Amino acid sequence: PVPPARAPGRTARRAALVVAALLVAAAAGVSTGLAVTGDEPTGTAGRSTTAPPPDHPPGGGGQDGPFGPGPGPGPGAGPGPGPDRPGPPPGGREVPPPPFPCVRPHIAGAPVPAGSPAPGERFRPPDGWVWHADTAGFRVSVPARWHYSRDGSVACFQDPTTGRTFSVAEGGAADPLARLRAVRDAASGYGALPGYDEVRLAASDGGGEWECRWNAPYGARLHARQQVVGTRAGNGRWMLGWITDDRDWAAAGADWTIMRDSFRSPR
Numbered sequence: 001p002v003p004p005a006r007a008p009g010r011t012a013r014r015a016a017l018v019v020a021a022l023l024v025a026a027a028a029g030v031s032t033g034l035a036v037t038g039d040e041p042t043g044t045a046g047r048s049t050t051a052p053p054p055d056h057p058p059g060g061g062g063q064d065g066p067f068g069p070g071p072g073p074g075p076g077a078g079p080g081p082g083p084d085r086p087g088p089p090p091g092g093r094e095v096p097p098p099p100f101p102c103v104r105p106h107i108a109g110a111p112v113p114a115g116s117p118a119p120g121e122r123f124r125p126p127d128g129w130v131w132h133a134d135t136a137g138f139r140v141s142v143p144a145r146w147h148y149s150r151d152g153s154v155a156c157f158q159d160p161t162t163g164r165t166f167s168v169a170e171g172g173a174a175d176p177l178a179r180l181r182a183v184r185d186a187a188s189g190y191g192a193l194p195g196y197d198e199v200r201l202a203a204s205d206g207g208g209e210w211e212c213r214w215n216a217p218y219g220a221r222l223h224a225r226q227q228v229v230g231t232r233a234g235n236g237r238w239m240l241g242w243i244t245d246d247r248d249w250a251a252a253g254a255d256w257t258i259m260r261d262s263f264r265s266p267r
Contacts, residue, residue: 099187100224102149102156102167103216103243109149112142112157123262132157137266138168138238140259154241157259164252166259167241176208176228176237177201184210195221207237213246221246225256229263238265 115133117123125131125141132148133139134155142157149156157166180201187193195215202209207228216222223246229238240260244252 099183099192100167100226100241100243101151101154101169102158102165102241103222104158105218107147107158107160107163109147109156109158112144112146112148114144115139118264121264125262126258129258131262134168136168136170139262139264140166140168141262142166142259143255159255162248162252163245164248164255165241165243166256167239167243168263169239169241171228171237171239177203180208180210180226184212199223223249227260229260229265238263 112130112132114130117131118139121131121139123141128144129141130144131139131141136155138155140157143159145160147158147160149158151167154167154169158164184198184201188196193212193214195213197213199211199213200209201211209225209227211223211225213221213223222243224241224243227240227242229240240263242252242256242259
């Protein structure tokens with residue numbers, strides 16, 4: 001007898017799980033790579049652009065995120081399907097969630113816990129920013145009003161107004177460029193990145209960087225970067241992620257630069 005056809009929704013969900021697993025592997029398997037620019041800067045790296053641009057592209061305030069309106073609140077349990085992950089648009093076909101940690105259809109978490117800089121730290125964040133000392137051992141400066149949550153093992157920082165999202169994940173020993181290519185190919189093949197536009201996927205300073213755009217299930221066009229950074233001691237590596245609405249990408253650039261330049265991995 002002819003076996004019954006698989007339901008499209010089940011296939012999409014299975015594809016999303018495969019792609020999400022690859023992204024987690026990438027975060028855990030990227031090689032030593034891009035050294036953080038200006039690891040010990042002597043002054044403020046720039047002015048914050050946390051305020052939304054005039055057309056107020058993503059979020060819209062309240063509990064919406066880059067995806068637009070979403071289901072009820074709650075931190076994610078990891079990349080892929082979950083109670084806070086985007087589902088299909090109303091009346092539309094089922095679309096797999098994007099294979100990036102910390103992308104949610106609403107604002108999650110609580111205000112960032114403020115910490116202190118490491119002894120001897122020379123970086124001076126802009127006014128309205130705080131140092132965050134994470135349980136994973138790293139420090140980074142972020143706007144005080146941003147929210148902090150976790151997506152599995154990934155630390156997530158999100159602007160509750162614009163939806164701009166910064167993420168930090170530990171890396172591993174695998175070749176970063178090969179791993180990022182595998183994630184990209186799997187995501188594209190399973191339809192997890194509809195409307196995909198690759199801006200950059202290349203080696204850089206011994207590491208790798210992936211930048212792309214894609215269409216989110218709720219209509220927004222998102223823009224993302226995954227960048228590998230090494231520890232100052234040269235004995236480890238971390239993956240820094242940055243995701244915004246595509247219309248907000250240029251305006252959000254200064255925020256990304258401050259966070260990237262202030263990131264301090266464990267010694």
